[in-house]
Amino acid sequence: MTKQPSLYAFPDNPTLQQNLYHYILQAQADALTRHQKFKIAVSGGSLPKLLASPDLLASSDIHWDKWEIFFADERAVPLTHPDSNYALLEQEFLSKIPKTAPQPTVYPINPEKLSDTEDLADAYEQSLIASFAAKDSVKLPIFDLVLLGCGPDGHTCSLFPGHVLLREEVAWVAAIEDSPKPPPRRITLTLPVVTHALKIAFVATGAGKKEVLRRIFDTQPETEGGEVLPCALVNLGAGEKVSWFCDHAAVEGVSFSKKSSL
Template structure:
Protein backbone atom coordinates (compact mmCIF):
# COMPACT_ATOMS: atom_id res chain seq x y z
CA UNK A 1 0.00 0.00 0.00
CA UNK A 2 1.36 3.46 -0.92
CA UNK A 3 1.46 6.50 1.29
CA UNK A 4 -1.94 7.68 2.46
CA UNK A 5 -3.64 10.92 3.50
CA UNK A 6 -3.91 11.88 7.17
CA UNK A 7 -7.43 11.77 8.62
CA UNK A 8 -7.81 13.80 11.82
CA UNK A 9 -11.09 13.54 13.71
CA UNK A 10 -11.74 15.89 16.64
CA UNK A 11 -14.31 15.72 19.41
CA UNK A 12 -15.07 19.47 19.37
CA UNK A 13 -14.94 22.48 17.08
CA UNK A 14 -12.44 24.08 19.49
CA UNK A 15 -10.05 21.14 19.18
CA UNK A 16 -10.38 21.20 15.39
CA UNK A 17 -9.70 24.95 15.26
CA UNK A 18 -6.66 24.65 17.54
CA UNK A 19 -5.11 21.89 15.44
CA UNK A 20 -5.97 23.61 12.16
CA UNK A 21 -4.28 26.76 13.48
CA UNK A 22 -1.07 24.85 14.27
CA UNK A 23 -1.13 23.22 10.83
CA UNK A 24 -1.70 26.48 8.94
CA UNK A 25 0.98 28.38 10.89
CA UNK A 26 3.45 25.54 10.36
CA UNK A 27 2.69 25.69 6.61
CA UNK A 28 3.07 29.48 6.74
CA UNK A 29 6.46 29.28 8.46
CA UNK A 30 7.67 26.70 5.94
CA UNK A 31 6.66 29.12 3.17
CA UNK A 32 8.44 32.04 4.84
CA UNK A 33 11.60 29.97 5.18
CA UNK A 34 11.34 28.90 1.56
CA UNK A 35 10.56 32.19 -0.19
CA UNK A 36 9.58 34.81 2.43
CA UNK A 37 5.90 34.50 1.49
CA UNK A 38 2.94 32.22 2.17
CA UNK A 39 1.03 31.33 -0.99
CA UNK A 40 -2.32 29.81 -0.16
CA UNK A 41 -5.48 28.88 -2.06
CA UNK A 42 -8.80 28.71 -0.22
CA UNK A 43 -12.30 27.48 -0.99
CA UNK A 44 -15.67 28.83 0.11
CA UNK A 45 -18.53 27.05 1.86
CA UNK A 46 -18.08 26.61 5.61
CA UNK A 47 -14.29 26.84 5.38
CA UNK A 48 -13.82 30.63 5.87
CA UNK A 49 -15.75 30.57 9.17
CA UNK A 50 -13.68 27.65 10.48
CA UNK A 51 -10.51 29.39 9.32
CA UNK A 52 -11.49 32.59 11.11
CA UNK A 53 -12.11 30.69 14.35
CA UNK A 54 -8.68 29.07 14.01
CA UNK A 55 -6.64 32.11 13.06
CA UNK A 56 -8.22 35.08 14.83
CA UNK A 57 -7.76 33.60 18.30
CA UNK A 58 -4.84 35.45 19.94
CA UNK A 59 -1.66 33.34 19.96
CA UNK A 60 0.99 32.98 22.61
CA UNK A 61 3.47 35.23 20.82
CA UNK A 62 5.94 32.53 19.81
CA UNK A 63 6.92 32.13 16.12
CA UNK A 64 5.17 28.74 16.20
CA UNK A 65 1.89 30.47 17.09
CA UNK A 66 2.04 33.77 15.20
CA UNK A 67 -0.04 34.41 12.10
CA UNK A 68 1.86 36.67 9.67
CA UNK A 69 -0.97 37.91 7.47
CA UNK A 70 1.36 40.56 6.01
CA UNK A 71 3.24 37.72 4.29
CA UNK A 72 0.16 35.91 2.97
CA UNK A 73 -0.80 35.82 -0.70
CA UNK A 74 -4.35 34.49 -1.00
CA UNK A 75 -5.84 32.92 -4.12
CA UNK A 76 -9.18 31.20 -4.58
CA UNK A 77 -9.34 27.46 -5.28
CA UNK A 78 -12.52 28.20 -7.19
CA UNK A 79 -14.80 31.15 -7.72
CA UNK A 80 -18.24 31.81 -9.08
CA UNK A 81 -18.71 34.12 -12.09
CA UNK A 82 -20.55 36.75 -10.05
CA UNK A 83 -19.72 40.28 -8.83
CA UNK A 84 -17.43 40.44 -5.79
CA UNK A 85 -20.25 41.72 -3.57
CA UNK A 86 -22.67 38.96 -4.66
CA UNK A 87 -23.96 36.47 -2.08
CA UNK A 88 -22.48 33.57 -4.10
CA UNK A 89 -18.97 35.08 -4.24
CA UNK A 90 -16.27 33.13 -2.40
CA UNK A 91 -14.30 36.37 -2.18
CA UNK A 92 -17.21 38.08 -0.40
CA UNK A 93 -17.51 35.13 1.97
CA UNK A 94 -13.82 35.14 2.86
CA UNK A 95 -13.85 38.93 3.21
CA UNK A 96 -16.80 38.97 5.61
CA UNK A 97 -15.76 35.92 7.65
CA UNK A 98 -12.01 36.54 7.88
CA UNK A 99 -10.37 39.40 5.98
CA UNK A 100 -12.51 42.19 7.47
CA UNK A 101 -11.84 40.86 10.98
CA UNK A 102 -8.04 40.70 10.86
CA UNK A 103 -6.60 43.02 13.56
CA UNK A 104 -4.41 45.77 12.10
CA UNK A 105 -1.35 44.61 14.06
CA UNK A 106 -1.37 41.24 12.24
CA UNK A 107 -1.00 42.93 8.85
CA UNK A 108 -3.10 42.46 5.74
CA UNK A 109 -2.65 39.74 3.11
CA UNK A 110 -2.41 40.28 -0.63
CA UNK A 111 -5.66 38.90 -2.02
CA UNK A 112 -6.30 37.89 -5.64
CA UNK A 113 -10.00 38.10 -6.57
CA UNK A 114 -11.28 37.40 -10.07
CA UNK A 115 -11.38 40.20 -12.65
CA UNK A 116 -15.11 40.96 -12.87
CA UNK A 117 -14.61 42.59 -16.29
CA UNK A 118 -14.88 39.07 -17.74
CA UNK A 119 -17.94 37.69 -15.94
CA UNK A 120 -19.74 37.10 -19.25
CA UNK A 121 -16.90 34.97 -20.65
CA UNK A 122 -15.86 32.22 -18.24
CA UNK A 123 -13.02 31.01 -20.49
CA UNK A 124 -11.51 34.50 -20.45
CA UNK A 125 -12.22 34.77 -16.72
CA UNK A 126 -10.23 31.56 -16.18
CA UNK A 127 -7.43 32.71 -18.51
CA UNK A 128 -7.12 36.00 -16.66
CA UNK A 129 -6.98 34.25 -13.30
CA UNK A 130 -4.32 31.91 -14.64
CA UNK A 131 -2.32 35.03 -15.53
CA UNK A 132 -2.57 36.09 -11.88
CA UNK A 133 -0.88 32.82 -10.98
CA UNK A 134 1.77 33.34 -13.66
CA UNK A 135 2.60 36.78 -12.23
CA UNK A 136 2.96 35.40 -8.72
CA UNK A 137 4.61 32.04 -9.31
CA UNK A 138 6.43 31.81 -12.64
CA UNK A 139 5.93 32.08 -16.37
CA UNK A 140 4.01 29.11 -17.70
CA UNK A 141 6.81 28.21 -20.11
CA UNK A 142 9.27 27.90 -17.20
CA UNK A 143 7.21 25.73 -14.83
CA UNK A 144 4.67 23.04 -15.59
CA UNK A 145 2.62 23.86 -12.48
CA UNK A 146 2.77 26.47 -9.72
CA UNK A 147 3.42 25.10 -6.23
CA UNK A 148 1.15 26.42 -3.49
CA UNK A 149 2.46 26.28 0.07
CA UNK A 150 -1.05 25.22 1.12
CA UNK A 151 -4.45 24.60 -0.42
CA UNK A 152 -7.42 24.68 1.97
CA UNK A 153 -10.39 22.86 0.49
CA UNK A 154 -13.91 21.75 1.29
CA UNK A 155 -15.76 18.54 0.49
CA UNK A 156 -19.29 18.57 -0.89
CA UNK A 157 -21.86 15.87 -0.04
CA UNK A 158 -21.32 14.51 -3.57
CA UNK A 159 -17.54 14.35 -3.08
CA UNK A 160 -16.77 17.47 -5.14
CA UNK A 161 -14.02 19.89 -4.19
CA UNK A 162 -13.12 23.28 -5.68
CA UNK A 163 -15.50 23.31 -8.65
CA UNK A 164 -14.40 19.84 -9.72
CA UNK A 165 -17.51 17.67 -9.80
CA UNK A 166 -17.95 13.88 -10.04
CA UNK A 167 -17.81 12.42 -13.57
CA UNK A 168 -17.14 15.86 -15.10
CA UNK A 169 -14.77 16.20 -18.07
CA UNK A 170 -12.78 18.83 -16.12
CA UNK A 171 -11.32 16.02 -14.00
CA UNK A 172 -9.29 15.04 -17.09
CA UNK A 173 -7.92 18.54 -17.73
CA UNK A 174 -4.13 18.28 -17.73
CA UNK A 175 -2.85 21.48 -19.37
CA UNK A 176 -4.68 24.45 -17.85
CA UNK A 177 -3.91 25.74 -14.36
CA UNK A 178 -7.33 27.38 -14.10
CA UNK A 179 -10.34 26.08 -16.01
CA UNK A 180 -13.84 27.41 -16.69
CA UNK A 181 -17.00 25.49 -15.96
CA UNK A 182 -20.34 26.64 -17.36
CA UNK A 183 -22.48 23.63 -16.40
CA UNK A 184 -21.87 23.27 -12.67
CA UNK A 185 -24.47 20.87 -11.23
CA UNK A 186 -24.57 23.16 -8.20
CA UNK A 187 -25.65 26.76 -8.86
CA UNK A 188 -24.38 29.15 -9.98
CA UNK A 189 -23.56 27.24 -13.17
CA UNK A 190 -20.69 29.49 -14.32
CA UNK A 191 -17.43 29.27 -12.36
CA UNK A 192 -13.69 28.92 -12.59
CA UNK A 193 -11.59 26.38 -10.71
CA UNK A 194 -8.03 25.30 -10.11
CA UNK A 195 -7.43 22.03 -11.96
CA UNK A 196 -6.73 18.66 -10.38
CA UNK A 197 -3.02 18.48 -11.32
CA UNK A 198 -2.43 21.92 -9.80
CA UNK A 199 -4.25 21.00 -6.58
CA UNK A 200 -2.30 17.77 -6.07
CA UNK A 201 0.99 19.58 -6.86
CA UNK A 202 0.66 21.70 -3.70
CA UNK A 203 3.18 21.18 -0.91
CA UNK A 204 0.34 20.71 1.57
CA UNK A 205 -3.37 20.12 0.94
CA UNK A 206 -5.99 20.26 3.68
CA UNK A 207 -9.70 19.50 3.69
CA UNK A 208 -12.10 20.72 6.35
CA UNK A 209 -15.26 18.59 6.58
CA UNK A 210 -17.56 18.69 9.60
CA UNK A 211 -21.03 17.61 10.60
CA UNK A 212 -23.19 14.52 10.32
CA UNK A 213 -24.17 15.53 6.79
CA UNK A 214 -20.67 14.56 5.62
CA UNK A 215 -20.49 11.06 7.12
CA UNK A 216 -21.89 9.20 4.08
CA UNK A 217 -19.53 10.83 1.59
CA UNK A 218 -16.58 10.50 3.98
CA UNK A 219 -17.23 6.77 4.32
CA UNK A 220 -17.45 6.51 0.54
CA UNK A 221 -14.22 8.48 -0.07
CA UNK A 222 -12.14 6.62 2.50
CA UNK A 223 -13.63 3.13 2.53
CA UNK A 224 -14.82 2.34 -1.01
CA UNK A 225 -13.29 1.93 -4.43
CA UNK A 226 -16.07 4.06 -5.92
CA UNK A 227 -15.17 6.91 -3.58
CA UNK A 228 -11.56 6.91 -4.75
CA UNK A 229 -12.84 8.12 -8.13
CA UNK A 230 -14.68 11.10 -6.65
CA UNK A 231 -12.85 14.44 -6.90
CA UNK A 232 -11.91 14.38 -3.19
CA UNK A 233 -10.74 10.78 -3.60
CA UNK A 234 -8.63 11.78 -6.60
CA UNK A 235 -6.98 14.52 -4.51
CA UNK A 236 -6.27 11.90 -1.82
CA UNK A 237 -4.73 9.64 -4.44
CA UNK A 238 -2.66 12.35 -6.12
CA UNK A 239 -1.59 14.14 -2.94
CA UNK A 240 -1.16 11.04 -0.72
CA UNK A 241 0.64 11.92 2.52
CA UNK A 242 0.61 15.65 1.63
CA UNK A 243 -3.17 15.61 2.25
CA UNK A 244 -4.64 16.16 5.74
CA UNK A 245 -8.33 16.07 6.61
CA UNK A 246 -9.62 18.12 9.55
CA UNK A 247 -12.95 16.62 10.56
CA UNK A 248 -15.14 16.04 13.60
CA UNK A 249 -16.48 12.78 15.01
CA UNK A 250 -19.89 13.41 13.41
CA UNK A 251 -18.36 13.52 9.93
CA UNK A 252 -16.27 10.37 10.46
CA UNK A 253 -18.94 8.27 12.15
CA UNK A 254 -18.70 4.78 10.66
CA UNK A 255 -15.52 5.50 8.65
CA UNK A 256 -13.16 2.53 8.84
CA UNK A 257 -10.03 4.34 7.61
CA UNK A 258 -7.61 4.94 10.54
CA UNK A 259 -8.23 8.25 12.28
CA UNK A 260 -5.96 10.42 14.41
CA UNK A 261 -6.98 12.62 17.34
CA UNK A 262 -4.35 15.33 17.00
CA UNK A 263 -1.46 16.52 14.84
Protein backbone atom coordinates in the same frame (compact mmCIF):
# COMPACT_ATOMS: atom_id res chain seq x y z
CA MET B 1 2.61 8.75 -4.15
CA THR B 2 1.74 5.66 -2.15
CA LYS B 3 1.48 6.91 1.42
CA GLN B 4 -1.99 7.61 2.78
CA PRO B 5 -3.57 10.92 3.72
CA SER B 6 -4.09 11.76 7.40
CA LEU B 7 -7.65 11.75 8.73
CA TYR B 8 -8.06 13.77 11.94
CA ALA B 9 -11.27 13.56 13.97
CA PHE B 10 -12.03 16.09 16.71
CA PRO B 11 -14.87 16.27 19.26
CA ASP B 12 -15.96 19.82 18.40
CA ASN B 13 -15.25 22.80 16.18
CA PRO B 14 -13.05 24.70 18.69
CA THR B 15 -10.70 21.72 18.96
CA LEU B 16 -10.69 21.33 15.19
CA GLN B 17 -9.92 25.03 14.79
CA GLN B 18 -7.04 24.86 17.29
CA ASN B 19 -5.45 21.97 15.42
CA LEU B 20 -6.04 23.61 12.04
CA TYR B 21 -4.32 26.75 13.38
CA HIS B 22 -1.22 24.78 14.40
CA TYR B 23 -1.21 23.04 11.01
CA ILE B 24 -1.39 26.40 9.21
CA LEU B 25 1.33 27.82 11.46
CA GLN B 26 3.65 24.95 10.45
CA ALA B 27 2.77 25.39 6.78
CA GLN B 28 3.57 29.10 7.08
CA ALA B 29 6.91 28.38 8.78
CA ASP B 30 7.86 25.90 6.06
CA ALA B 31 6.89 28.39 3.34
CA LEU B 32 8.80 31.34 4.81
CA THR B 33 11.90 29.17 5.06
CA ARG B 34 11.61 28.46 1.33
CA HIS B 35 10.68 31.77 -0.27
CA GLN B 36 9.54 34.42 2.21
CA LYS B 37 5.94 34.19 1.01
CA PHE B 38 3.04 32.02 2.12
CA LYS B 39 1.01 31.20 -0.99
CA ILE B 40 -2.34 29.60 -0.23
CA ALA B 41 -5.55 28.80 -2.08
CA VAL B 42 -8.87 28.83 -0.23
CA SER B 43 -12.30 27.48 -1.15
CA GLY B 44 -15.69 28.70 0.07
CA GLY B 45 -18.51 26.95 1.89
CA SER B 46 -18.06 26.58 5.65
CA LEU B 47 -14.26 26.81 5.42
CA PRO B 48 -13.76 30.60 5.85
CA LYS B 49 -15.77 30.61 9.09
CA LEU B 50 -13.79 27.69 10.52
CA LEU B 51 -10.57 29.31 9.37
CA ALA B 52 -11.31 32.43 11.42
CA SER B 53 -10.40 30.90 14.77
CA PRO B 54 -9.51 33.08 17.78
CA ASP B 55 -6.07 31.42 17.88
CA LEU B 56 -5.28 32.34 14.28
CA LEU B 57 -6.67 35.86 14.34
CA ALA B 58 -4.94 36.81 17.60
CA SER B 59 -1.64 35.08 16.91
CA SER B 60 1.54 37.14 16.89
CA ASP B 61 3.15 34.24 14.99
CA ILE B 62 1.00 34.79 11.88
CA HIS B 63 2.81 37.02 9.39
CA TRP B 64 -0.16 38.39 7.46
CA ASP B 65 1.99 40.56 5.22
CA LYS B 66 3.64 37.40 3.84
CA TRP B 67 0.34 35.75 2.91
CA GLU B 68 -0.78 35.59 -0.72
CA ILE B 69 -4.36 34.31 -0.85
CA PHE B 70 -5.83 32.86 -4.04
CA PHE B 71 -9.18 31.19 -4.61
CA ALA B 72 -9.40 27.46 -5.26
CA ASP B 73 -12.55 28.23 -7.18
CA GLU B 74 -14.83 31.19 -7.75
CA ARG B 75 -18.25 31.87 -9.17
CA ALA B 76 -18.70 34.13 -12.20
CA VAL B 77 -20.54 36.79 -10.18
CA PRO B 78 -19.64 40.28 -8.94
CA LEU B 79 -17.32 40.39 -5.92
CA THR B 80 -20.14 41.73 -3.74
CA HIS B 81 -22.63 39.02 -4.80
CA PRO B 82 -23.90 36.57 -2.11
CA ASP B 83 -22.57 33.65 -4.22
CA SER B 84 -19.04 35.10 -4.41
CA ASN B 85 -16.35 33.16 -2.55
CA TYR B 86 -14.41 36.41 -2.28
CA ALA B 87 -17.37 38.08 -0.54
CA LEU B 88 -17.68 35.09 1.79
CA LEU B 89 -13.98 35.10 2.66
CA GLU B 90 -14.09 38.87 3.23
CA GLN B 91 -17.11 38.61 5.50
CA GLU B 92 -16.11 35.54 7.51
CA PHE B 93 -12.33 35.87 7.64
CA LEU B 94 -10.51 38.82 6.05
CA SER B 95 -12.61 41.46 7.82
CA LYS B 96 -11.69 39.88 11.17
CA ILE B 97 -7.93 40.21 10.75
CA PRO B 98 -6.89 42.96 13.19
CA LYS B 99 -6.79 46.30 11.38
CA THR B 100 -3.54 47.11 13.20
CA ALA B 101 -1.85 44.11 11.56
CA PRO B 102 -0.27 44.16 8.10
CA GLN B 103 -2.85 42.79 5.68
CA PRO B 104 -2.48 39.79 3.35
CA THR B 105 -2.38 40.15 -0.43
CA VAL B 106 -5.61 38.76 -1.89
CA TYR B 107 -6.14 37.81 -5.53
CA PRO B 108 -9.84 38.02 -6.50
CA ILE B 109 -11.15 37.39 -10.00
CA ASN B 110 -11.31 40.30 -12.46
CA PRO B 111 -14.95 41.46 -12.37
CA GLU B 112 -14.55 43.03 -15.83
CA LYS B 113 -14.29 39.51 -17.30
CA LEU B 114 -17.57 38.15 -15.92
CA SER B 115 -19.36 38.02 -19.26
CA ASP B 116 -17.02 35.31 -20.61
CA THR B 117 -16.11 32.48 -18.26
CA GLU B 118 -13.16 31.38 -20.42
CA ASP B 119 -11.74 34.92 -20.31
CA LEU B 120 -12.32 34.96 -16.55
CA ALA B 121 -10.37 31.70 -16.15
CA ASP B 122 -7.57 32.86 -18.45
CA ALA B 123 -7.20 36.15 -16.56
CA TYR B 124 -7.05 34.33 -13.23
CA GLU B 125 -4.45 31.92 -14.59
CA GLN B 126 -2.38 34.97 -15.56
CA SER B 127 -2.54 36.13 -11.93
CA LEU B 128 -1.09 32.78 -10.89
CA ILE B 129 1.60 32.93 -13.57
CA ALA B 130 2.63 36.40 -12.37
CA SER B 131 3.03 35.10 -8.83
CA PHE B 132 4.43 31.62 -9.41
CA ALA B 133 6.34 31.97 -12.68
CA ALA B 134 7.48 35.57 -12.82
CA LYS B 135 11.10 34.63 -13.53
CA ASP B 136 10.95 31.06 -14.78
CA SER B 137 8.64 28.95 -16.86
CA VAL B 138 7.00 26.31 -14.68
CA LYS B 139 4.63 23.52 -15.63
CA LEU B 140 2.49 23.90 -12.52
CA PRO B 141 2.31 26.36 -9.62
CA ILE B 142 3.35 25.02 -6.23
CA PHE B 143 1.03 26.31 -3.53
CA ASP B 144 2.35 26.10 0.02
CA LEU B 145 -1.13 25.19 1.19
CA VAL B 146 -4.52 24.54 -0.40
CA LEU B 147 -7.53 24.67 1.94
CA LEU B 148 -10.55 22.79 0.62
CA GLY B 149 -14.05 21.73 1.48
CA CYS B 150 -15.86 18.53 0.57
CA GLY B 151 -19.35 18.62 -0.88
CA PRO B 152 -21.95 15.98 0.00
CA ASP B 153 -21.43 14.62 -3.54
CA GLY B 154 -17.65 14.43 -3.08
CA HIS B 155 -16.85 17.53 -5.14
CA THR B 156 -14.10 19.93 -4.18
CA CYS B 157 -13.18 23.30 -5.69
CA SER B 158 -15.57 23.31 -8.67
CA LEU B 159 -14.46 19.83 -9.71
CA PHE B 160 -17.59 17.68 -9.79
CA PRO B 161 -18.02 13.90 -10.00
CA GLY B 162 -17.84 12.57 -13.54
CA HIS B 163 -17.14 16.00 -15.06
CA VAL B 164 -14.83 16.34 -18.05
CA LEU B 165 -12.73 18.92 -16.14
CA LEU B 166 -11.35 16.12 -13.97
CA ARG B 167 -9.30 15.07 -17.01
CA GLU B 168 -7.77 18.53 -17.62
CA GLU B 169 -3.98 18.18 -17.47
CA VAL B 170 -2.58 21.41 -18.96
CA ALA B 171 -4.55 24.44 -17.76
CA TRP B 172 -3.96 25.82 -14.25
CA VAL B 173 -7.40 27.41 -14.08
CA ALA B 174 -10.42 26.12 -15.99
CA ALA B 175 -13.87 27.49 -16.75
CA ILE B 176 -17.02 25.52 -16.01
CA GLU B 177 -20.32 26.52 -17.59
CA ASP B 178 -22.51 23.67 -16.34
CA SER B 179 -21.89 23.29 -12.62
CA PRO B 180 -24.50 20.89 -11.21
CA LYS B 181 -24.58 23.15 -8.17
CA PRO B 182 -25.70 26.75 -8.78
CA PRO B 183 -24.46 29.14 -9.95
CA PRO B 184 -23.53 27.21 -13.11
CA ARG B 185 -20.73 29.51 -14.36
CA ARG B 186 -17.49 29.24 -12.38
CA ILE B 187 -13.73 28.95 -12.58
CA THR B 188 -11.63 26.43 -10.69
CA LEU B 189 -8.09 25.30 -10.06
CA THR B 190 -7.53 22.07 -11.96
CA LEU B 191 -6.79 18.74 -10.31
CA PRO B 192 -3.04 18.72 -11.19
CA VAL B 193 -2.64 22.16 -9.58
CA VAL B 194 -4.36 21.00 -6.39
CA THR B 195 -2.36 17.78 -6.07
CA HIS B 196 0.91 19.62 -6.84
CA ALA B 197 0.57 21.72 -3.66
CA LEU B 198 2.98 21.03 -0.81
CA LYS B 199 0.18 20.69 1.71
CA ILE B 200 -3.55 20.13 1.17
CA ALA B 201 -6.11 20.35 3.96
CA PHE B 202 -9.77 19.39 3.71
CA VAL B 203 -12.23 20.57 6.33
CA ALA B 204 -15.45 18.55 6.60
CA THR B 205 -17.87 18.73 9.51
CA GLY B 206 -21.33 17.51 10.41
CA ALA B 207 -23.30 14.29 10.03
CA GLY B 208 -24.25 15.30 6.49
CA LYS B 209 -20.71 14.39 5.38
CA LYS B 210 -20.45 10.88 6.87
CA GLU B 211 -21.83 9.01 3.85
CA VAL B 212 -19.53 10.70 1.36
CA LEU B 213 -16.52 10.32 3.68
CA ARG B 214 -17.20 6.58 3.85
CA ARG B 215 -17.15 6.50 0.04
CA ILE B 216 -13.95 8.55 -0.10
CA PHE B 217 -12.02 6.57 2.51
CA ASP B 218 -13.54 3.09 2.70
CA THR B 219 -14.31 2.11 -0.90
CA GLN B 220 -11.90 1.21 -3.66
CA PRO B 221 -13.78 2.26 -6.81
CA GLU B 222 -10.56 2.52 -8.81
CA THR B 223 -10.16 -1.26 -8.45
CA GLU B 224 -13.87 -2.05 -8.60
CA GLY B 225 -14.64 -0.14 -11.79
CA GLY B 226 -16.69 2.52 -10.01
CA GLU B 227 -16.47 6.29 -10.10
CA VAL B 228 -13.68 7.93 -8.12
CA LEU B 229 -14.99 11.07 -6.43
CA PRO B 230 -12.98 14.29 -6.87
CA CYS B 231 -11.98 14.40 -3.17
CA ALA B 232 -10.76 10.81 -3.47
CA LEU B 233 -8.78 11.77 -6.59
CA VAL B 234 -6.97 14.39 -4.50
CA ASN B 235 -6.21 11.72 -1.88
CA LEU B 236 -4.91 9.39 -4.58
CA GLY B 237 -2.87 12.07 -6.33
CA ALA B 238 -1.32 13.74 -3.29
CA GLY B 239 -1.24 10.95 -0.68
CA GLU B 240 0.58 11.92 2.50
CA LYS B 241 0.48 15.62 1.58
CA VAL B 242 -3.26 15.57 2.37
CA SER B 243 -4.76 16.11 5.84
CA TRP B 244 -8.46 15.97 6.65
CA PHE B 245 -9.84 17.99 9.58
CA CYS B 246 -13.21 16.55 10.60
CA ASP B 247 -15.49 16.38 13.60
CA HIS B 248 -16.70 13.11 15.05
CA ALA B 249 -20.11 13.42 13.38
CA ALA B 250 -18.55 13.60 9.90
CA VAL B 251 -16.47 10.43 10.34
CA GLU B 252 -19.08 8.29 12.08
CA GLY B 253 -18.88 4.82 10.53
CA VAL B 254 -15.67 5.55 8.61
CA SER B 255 -13.29 2.60 9.01
CA PHE B 256 -10.16 4.38 7.79
CA SER B 257 -7.63 4.94 10.58
CA LYS B 258 -8.28 8.24 12.39
CA LYS B 259 -6.02 10.46 14.47
CA SER B 260 -7.07 12.67 17.36
CA SER B 261 -4.27 15.25 17.24
CA LEU B 262 -1.54 16.55 14.96
